[in-house]
Amino acid sequence: MNLKDYGFMPDMMTENERGIPARIVAVHKERYALICEYGETYARLKTKEYYGGYEEFPTVGDFVMMDFVPSGDSRIFATLPRKTFFSRRDPTPGRGEQAVAANFDYVFIMQSLNQDFNERRLERYLTLAWQSRAVPVIVLTKADLTEEYEPYIRIAERIASDVCVHVVSSRNGFGLEELRAYLKPGNTIALLGSSGIGKSSLVNALAEEELMRVNGIREDDSKGRHTTTHRQLIMLKSGAMIIDTPGMRELGMWDVSEGLGEAFADVEKYIGRCKFSDCRHLSEPGCAIKEAIAAGELSKARWDSYCKLKREAKYSDDKDARMREKQKRNKGFVKKYR
Numbered sequence: 591m592n593l594k595d596y597g598f599m600p601d602m603m604t605e606n607e608r609g610i611p612a613r614i615v616a617v618h619k620e621r622y623a624l625i626c627e628y629g630e631t632y633a634r635l636k637t638k639e640y641y642g643g644y645e646e647f648p649t650v651g652d653f654v655m656m657d658f659v660p661s662g663d664s665r666i667f668a669t670l671p672r673k674t675f676f677s678r679r680d681p682t683p684g685r686g687e688q689a690v691a692a693n694f695d696y697v698f699i700m701q702s703l704n705q706d707f708n709e710r711r712l713e714r715y716l717t718l719a720w721q722s723r724a725v726p727v728i729v730l731t732k733a734d735l736t737e738e739y740e741p742y743i744r745i746a747e748r749i750a751s752d753v754c755v756h757v758v759s760s761r762n763g764f765g766l767e768e769l770r771a772y773l774k775p776g777n778t779i780a781l782l783g784s785s786g787i788g789k790s791s792l793v794n795a796l797a798e799e800e801l802m803r804v805n806g807i808r809e810d811d812s813k814g815r816h817t818t819t820h821r822q823l824i825m826l827k828s829g830a831m832i833i834d835t836p837g838m839r840e841l842g843m844w845d846v847s848e849g850l851g852e853a854f855a856d857v858e859k860y861i862g863r864c865k866f867s868d869c870r871h872l873s874e875p876g877c878a879i880k881e882a883i884a885a886g887e888l889s890k891a892r893w894d895s896y897c898k899l900k901r902e903a904k905y906s907d908d909k910d911a912r913m914r915e916k917q918k919r920n921k922g923f924v925k926k927y928r
Contacts, residue, residue: 591629602670609655616822633664645669649689650821676722691780691833696725700783702732721849731788733759760791775829797826857896
């Protein structure tokens with residue numbers, strides 16, 4: 591097995607690094623499926639390195655170093671530096687950040703052309719995609735359900751003016767050739783979207799084989815049933831890889847300071863142009879935000895969405911700042927007395 595086919599480059603490792611490199615292709619709670627020079631294997635984390643706070647907990651798509659064990663579970667002891675990465679606030683209270691995927695080149699932000707299409711969710715996913723440092727691509731699925739998809743394209747282009755928007759149907763193949771242009775050997779694409787938007791169907795259509803089980807959607811509200819139950823990386827015949835994640839209808843913001851600036855550039859261009867530097871954009875005179883909304887240059891819904899995501903991200907950061915500081919102190923204490 592040549593790990594270079596999975597995107598590995600030797601310069602990812604430090605000089606004289608011990609162990610062998612591998613890429614995580616699936617996460618099953620505390621057990622990981624990996625690809626390495628010996629083929630597919632399974633591994634668990636070394637307790638001291640990870641639970642002692644020395645290493646970033648790995649996720650699907652990560653390249654790691656491990657001690658290979660041919661007759662049982664190997665041991666992962668290091669997470670190699672990531673070129674791209676996104677995370678969310680862990681839905682379990684008190685757990686902080688939850689890793690979602692790493693080392694991908696594109697993020698396919700997927701929404702379906704039915705009742706599940708949601709502008710605010712699209713903004714949320716776009717913010718996360720920009721924060722990851724990968725290239726976002728908007729994919730509007732289930733084009734076979736409507737003949738009037740142009741309004742959806744206009745909405746998506748208004749929200750993400752510098753992002754490519756594609757309309758596809760996995761059922762009849764419409765638009766799939768445009769997506770195959772991204773499927774170059776060695777490229778990794780992360781799929782991001784809620785359940786029921788056709789991720790599994792799209793993977794099967796792009797792969798031209800049945801790789802994933804497909805569930806239907808509820809007819810009363812067009813919302814989907816979860817098909818993917820764990821994060822996984824899938825190798826296609828083209829040599830490209832797809833990272834599929836469980837459908838996430840609620841995506842809690844974590845650190846999205848850079849992503850907000852990219853996703854809401856049309857909003858942030860007015861920040862700092864108010865008459866008063868401490869303007870709260872409420873009732874102060876000379877407020878650039880209020881003037882832009884009144885002039886129709888900025889929509890009130892767009893401004894409200896920006897404020898909501900910024901508050902949510904700040905809440906996450908404030909809530910977990912003490913936890914991160916405590917972990918940092920503990921890490922320093924352990925290093926001092928090792």
